[in-house]
Amino acid sequence: MPQITWRDVDGAIIEAEVPHGKTLMEAAVNAGVKGIYGDCGGALACATCHVIPDDDWADRVGKPGAMEEEMLDMVDGIRAPTSRLSCQIRSSEELDGLILNVPGGG
Amino acid sequence: MTERIVIVGGGQAAASCIAALRSSKAAMTITLVGEEDHLPYRRPPLSKAALVDGPSVESLLIRPKDWYEGVELKLGRRACEIARKDGRVILSDGEQLAYDKLVFCSGSRARQLSDKLGGNLEGVHTLRSIADAERLRSELVSGRRVLVVGGGYIGLEVAASARKHGLSVLLVEAGERILGRVASSATAQYLRSIHESRGVEIRETTGVQLLAGDKRATHAILTDGSEHAVDIVVVGIGGLANDEIASSAGLETSNGIVVDAYCKTADPNIFAAGDCATFPFGDRSIRLESVQNATDQGEVVAASLTGREKAYAPVPWFWSDQYETKLQIVGIAHGHDDIIVRPGQRDNARSIWYFRQNELIAVDAINDPASYMAGRRLLTAKINPDRANIADPNFPLATMLAAAR
Numbered sequence: 001m002p003q004i005t006w007r008d009v010d011g012a013i014i015e016a017e018v019p020h021g022k023t024l025m026e027a028a029v030n031a032g033v034k035g036i037y038g039d040c041g042g043a044l045a046c047a048t049c050h051v052i053p054d055d056d057w058a059d060r061v062g063k064p065g066a067m068e069e070e071m072l073d074m075v076d077g078i079r080a081p082t083s084r085l086s087c088q089i090r091s092s093e094e095l096d097g098l099i100l101n102v103p104g105g106g
Numbered sequence: 107m108t109e110r111i112v113i114v115g116g117g118q119a120a121a122s123c124i125a126a127l128r129s130s131k132a133a134m135t136i137t138l139v140g141e142e143d144h145l146p147y148r149r150p151p152l153s154k155a156a157l158v159d160g161p162s163v164e165s166l167l168i169r170p171k172d173w174y175e176g177v178e179l180k181l182g183r184r185a186c187e188i189a190r191k192d193g194r195v196i197l198s199d200g201e202q203l204a205y206d207k208l209v210f211c212s213g214s215r216a217r218q219l220s221d222k223l224g225g226n227l228e229g230v231h232t233l234r235s236i237a238d239a240e241r242l243r244s245e246l247v248s249g250r251r252v253l254v255v256g257g258g259y260i261g262l263e264v265a266a267s268a269r270k271h272g273l274s275v276l277l278v279e280a281g282e283r284i285l286g287r288v289a290s291s292a293t294a295q296y297l298r299s300i301h302e303s304r305g306v307e308i309r310e311t312t313g314v315q316l317l318a319g320d321k322r323a324t325h326a327i328l329t330d331g332s333e334h335a336v337d338i339v340v341v342g343i344g345g346l347a348n349d350e351i352a353s354s355a356g357l358e359t360s361n362g363i364v365v366d367a368y369c370k371t372a373d374p375n376i377f378a379a380g381d382c383a384t385f386p387f388g389d390r391s392i393r394l395e396s397v398q399n400a401t402d403q404g405e406v407v408a409a410s411l412t413g414r415e416k417a418y419a420p421v422p423w424f425w426s427d428q429y430e431t432k433l434q435i436v437g438i439a440h441g442h443d444d445i446i447v448r449p450g451q452r453d454n455a456r457s458i459w460y461f462r463q464n465e466l467i468a469v470d471a472i473n474d475p476a477s478y479m480a481g482r483r484l485l486t487a488k489i490n491p492d493r494a495n496i497a498d499p500n501f502p503l504a505t506m507l508a509a510a511r
């Protein structure tokens with residue numbers, strides 16, 4: 001099962017095995033990753049699941065869709081070129097070993 | 107001393123409260139009483155994706171089962187009575203739970219069409235729970251005719267989901283227009299046109315005179331005198347706070363359990379959060395049925411319980427999905443005296459900015475997340491934008507946020 005690692009808002013490291021197809025927002029909420037709320041449940045409505053993948057991973061994680069891009073543009077706190085909303089990323093073999101940073105302030 | 111905390115009601119507010127209580131690491135025991143058999147789950151998808159794809163309990167759960175380890179779960183049971191003098195909750199199976207602090211997260215329920223109007227006939231649905239969604243989903247069969255009573259968000263979302271299943275949809279709204287209580291006519295008109303372009307018939311200022319049928323509702327007579335054969339009726343005419351046992355226990359209720367900005371009732375040991383609570387907002391009291399409100403008030407209660415009081419001063423937000431249209435709302439448009447419609451950056455995108463006495467109070471964003479996010483940040487930072495800038499579609503909203511960064 002793909003293993004995903006989060007570096008949460010306080011810098012704590014949380015790891016979880018995430019079944020295929022599950023969104024990385026759900027996985028983070030279930031694993032209790034601080035700073036990931038997923039209030040809207042993945043409807044792309046709230047922008048409370050912002051993550052920044054480590055640079056090496058940006059290509060495999062992929063680019064945001066148009067609506068996601070607009071939300072990220074206005075997100076509270078820091079927006080990086082590789083920023084994503086993790087409700088829009090699903091677990092897959094390709095993402096095994098992925099490291100996600102949770103930015104502060106949103 | 108280990109405090110005994112009993113939470114009555116097992117929805118979004120309860121899950122949020124438990125999460126926040128736990129992260130406080132205070133010494134306490136937590137008991138969760140929930141009327142449904144399910145752990146806390148997300149209700150918003152029930153009228154949207156779950157009605158199209160069929161609800162899956164597992165994917166709707168806010169947290170997985172093992173997350174609740176250490177929380178005493180009393181599911182499938184109702185709290186019937188609160189004995190405040192000796193700090194006990196009496197459950198429907200007779201069990202009595204002693205509490206030091208009690209939190210109402212009892213939510214709201216769907217207002218029903220009266221029996222006199224045929225609301226008790228078979229085939230007449232309301233939508234609040236997974237069980238409701240399963241029942242309704244099983245009846246959404248292509249070619250059937252559904253009457254949707256009520257042009258609020260639930261009614262409109264059900265109409266969209268029913269169209270996706272290939273049913274014919276007639277939606278009636280007793281008020282002057284759809285979304286009359288919750289959105290401007292600009293927003294309502296746009297959504298109306300989307301529904302009509304998808305083949306939904308919408309009749310405003312039209313209510314139900316009578317639903318008729320032997321056992322099952324088979325036809326509807328409307329207040330405009332017309333008569334329609336129907337297979338299914340879905341009633342979405344608002345929600346009622348589940349505040350009766352609080353009221354019976356002598357707590358003040360007024361369209362919900364009355365709390366202060368700390369989610370406290372007049373009884374220092376009793377709190378309320380989410381759909382069931384009426385709280386101060388500006389110069390009046392309001393009750394909100396939303397995820398944002400439930401989540402944030404759940405946290406406010408936890409803060410009050412652990413001696414880190416923080417006043418609830420929300421920037422409320424909501425969303426709705428209908429067909430491919432995404433509506434995001436921030437703020438409360440109540441009492442607005444002016445609006446600005448701002449075209450968005452792409453087709454079918456626009457936002458409606460609401461002002462009261464020259465002050466921004468809310469934004470409805472249609473397929474326009476940038477405007478929603480900008481509105482949310484402006485309202486949060488209490489920055490009042492220049493109206494000329496809002497009205498200019500080429501003015502970059504991000505520049506107004508510089509001060510909010």
